[in-house]
Amino acid sequence: MDDVDPLDSDEFDAATPAQGGSPATGSPFGIADGMGSAVENALGALDVDALVADAATAVVTKLVNNLAKEALSAALPPARLEQLQERTATAVERAVKPSPPSEDATTADETVYGSVDEWLRKYWRFTYRRRVSAKGSGTGRWKAEWWNTDEAVQRLETLWRGWEAARLDPGLGTSAWWINHAAPHMTALLAVDGPFADSRDENQVGEPLPYERPPEHLFPPDKQP
Known part of the structure; x- marks a missing residue:
């Protein structure tokens, strides 16, 4: 599986009003300024690969899923949450897949x-x-x-x-x-x-x-x- 970060897609660079964003807020996700900044900072600090490497796969998956359901659901559009979960699944697979012998x-x-x-x-x-x-x-x-x-x-x-x-x-x-x-x-x-x-x-x-x-x-x- 290619290590492609689905969050880097251009279509998510800015949220449109149809996605629940507000062009007047200035937030790239179309979220209210206060809450949007907090969520974006949290996402920026979240290194999924590092977490997967340091903890059990099940724990990491549960952590990210809970974060998406309880915190991000109030701030991010559904498509953005789906991409975050896809990124998590990719990181989990990459971490647990054994490397072929050289x-x-x-x-x-x-x-x-x-x-x-x-x-x-x-x-x-x-x-x-x-x-x-x-x-x-x-x-x-x-x-x-x-x-x-x-x-x-x-x-x-x-x-x-x-x-x-x-x-x-x-x-x-x-x-x-x-x-x-x-x-x-x-x-x-x-x-x-x-x-x-x-x-x-x-x-x-x-x-x-x-x-x-x-x-x-x-x-x-x-x-x-």
């Missing part, structure tokens, strides 16, 4: 992987290869059942979502992600006194990080084949 928002919501588990299983553990073992301080610690450790789940979830966002940045998005997210989070996860400190899982140099698939109900389905 193209940018749709793109931002799309992810390559369906969950952090899919991202870790198919991409990250093969990209970030580190030697891990259950002993000594020369290697890191990593748990194949990473999904049983709350801190690990939260850090990896943050890494995945950050990676999904960074890949959309054609500039330095990925570089900033490695420096500001991947490096500190993975350092914390692999620490010998970190969340996987009690892990007994190991791998060999160049192998992916140990991994065991979590129960199916924990994460959404995969997006990639």
Whole structure:
């Protein structure tokens, strides 16, 4: 619906005697000077869109309708009241009608992987290869059942979502992600006194990080084949 203000119509710029106005009053609505001025001031101060945005639609509609019936009916011609009510209905519809999602928002919501588990299983553990073992301080610690450790789940979830966002940045998005997210989070996860400190899982140099698939109900389905 077009946002057209029916009150801006030229045919209502001035009331004629047939509409109940009096050419001698000087009021653009053809109303007695005193009452006409008061009503016009009230209308000028009434921002229907703002009222609709700040209050419930039903309350605003009732307010304007009551105003029209009780106050304006004594001062404005019927056609003018009808236009005011039409303006109110337009404002109500505009306020409650949901805005369609923008193209940018749709793109931002799309992810390559369906969950952090899919991202870790198919991409990250093969990209970030580190030697891990259950002993000594020369290697890191990593748990194949990473999904049983709350801190690990939260850090990896943050890494995945950050990676999904960074890949959309054609500039330095990925570089900033490695420096500001991947490096500190993975350092914390692999620490010998970190969340996987009690892990007994190991791998060999160049192998992916140990991994065991979590129960199916924990994460959404995969997006990639």
